[in-house]
Amino acid sequence: MTHAARRFLDFCQGTVPVVGRKGAMIRKMLLSALFYGLFLGAGILPGGAPAQDATSTTRDEAAVLAPTRPLAAALFDLDTLPGVVRTDAPVPGWAISQGGETVGHIASTWEVIRSVGYSGRPIDILVALSMDGRIAGAELVRHSEPILTLGLSDQDISRFVGGFAGIDLADPEGRGAGPEMPEIISRATVTTGVIRDSILRTARLLAIGRGLVGGGGIDQLSFEPQSWAELAAIGAVQERSVSLSEARAALTEADPPIPEGDAPFITLWAGLMDPPTIGRNILGEYAYNKAIAELGAGRHLLFVGSQGVYSHRGIDWRRSGVFDRLQLSQNGLVFPLTDAGYTRIDEVAPEDAPPLRERSLFQIGGEGFDPAQPFELTLTASRAGGSGEEVSFDTVLDYQLPAQFVRKPPPEAAPLWHQTWQDSTFAIASVAAMQIALTLILLFQEPLVRRKRQWMYLRIGFLTLTLVYLGWILGGQLSVVQVIAFVQSLLTGFRWETFLIEPVIFILWAGVALGLLFWGRGVFCGWLCPFGALQELTNMIAKRFGVPQIAVPHALHERLWIIKYTLFMAILAVSFYSMTDALILAEVEPFKTAISMRMMRAWPFVAFVLVLLLAGLFIERFYCRYLCPLGAALAIPSKLKIFDWLRRRPQCGRECRLCETKCTVGAIDPLGRINPNECVLCMRCQVILNDPETCPVLKRRARKTAA
């Protein structure tokens, strides 16, 4: 092997030659930092913070794609081209109008919720919402999703995305909660899940922002006749009273002093009048309708009535325009009551209302005021003091609009991954059981490798289960596409939900991440990779039928490793430029054809798989040895493994090279050393090493003992 090739391979395998133990330690620390950095960055290990703010989107990706007039017409099923007017707040989008009337709104999922697909790249859907709070239609305008590589047509995608039309946001889980999925799309569960969640979340925010459905605001529609006593009983009108004696005690320096007595110094009533059930009942229909008609955007109506010797209005407001005796505050913010929008009310409507000396209606509100949240109305009472200075005290009336007048926001559709985890309980349990069984096999391998026959049955049984159940039935095939999607998501904003949509893949990856740490890539490649199992089983059958095995000279064998590392690096590098191109390059993986789609694919893909399997009949695990980019990706952190339980003898490589020729993937070099980056942990060499009928060293020992 040339020096340059050797250096490249060393770099890929993490085996850059270093001098002494210090160098080895530094290399291991660097690799550990890289490995943990990736997982911590994604929040996979405790303490990891999601890289939500990180972004590597290009300027093109960051740009928002506006709906064209023909697209708006198509989404709302209009005969003529409508007007499309941009609106930036409170939720960015476009108002769609026809004949001077607004027919609906459109928003971009990328702009509103920064929707990112399985590829880690923006997925942008324009969602159209009609004025009755229903989704009118949706159009996928940009994506880099792997579903393209499944051979989907644009019509398939449009049919799926457009199928969300008709969903009522007040009941997103109800009838018509999602379109029927074409069979081919239903296999791309992550992408369809992201599309569904993006459409529903964006539509919900748009509907709330445009006031098409309730969103934590107050009920301004329903009306029920209520008396003053009934409204007071539910807290719609609240009261605070200060007697003469209490005021006298609070204003001891007032001159003249306030007389003693139980009569009210002031009794204050206050209530929000926006809900018709409160406002119309207290103000009367005419006054209420007039006040509502005059109400500015974002403003609300506060009624204040009082009786007693003290006025809640005073007279200074006529000069200053500010009612200085009253102060409204909420969460530390103060909202002055001014004469702008003030109305003096001559009488209130309920017959059972207390006799009020003063009645005022204020327009209140402003930045930060939420009428659905508690607020305080403070009355400051002041009198001239004996020394000529003014003395004062405060009385606070706490107000909270009763819950029955607060509109609840529409229910949020449960994330799709909740449903997929619930629906996949058996699959999750069975895959977890396979992983636990494999852990036990690896932990207690010593007694197993001493029993050649049991090891063989166990291996054939496990590989068959992996191929048939995990691969063909559950679709549990990991892929290099997931590795690059993960890397991309770290750069564009990691979202757990994206990876949780496929529970089997998620727990497989979780197990592989742990397994890499303990045993290296062999945990997956040797036991849980369905295509690896398919190659090994077909090679076993071939050997049984006497198909000759080709021994690739070690020098050539080593050089061929470069192909898989180069492929992995190329796919990763291209993904930074174009995810679509990277996914096309990732078609070098036969997994989708052979496992996920069970050979139901166009003939060139099937032919490619058959060629690989045919090569594997003569060179065991041909694809694993030289071509697999996923195997290469898993080999890179394999140096970090903690356990190294594969035994060697001093004679291995010197006196005997049997294991080297029998190794499943050619991971043993002519000197008898096991390359941890290549080893798939099949334990075949350990069985040979412990078999007194096969291992020449044991045979010689036996002969000596017998002699």
Ligand code: SF4
């Ligand atoms: S090298 Fe690739 S094909 Fe082979 S077992 Fe590993 S992941 Fe599967």
Ligand code: SF4
């Ligand atoms: S035979 Fe030994 S060295 Fe080769 S893959 Fe299996 S366990 Fe690893």
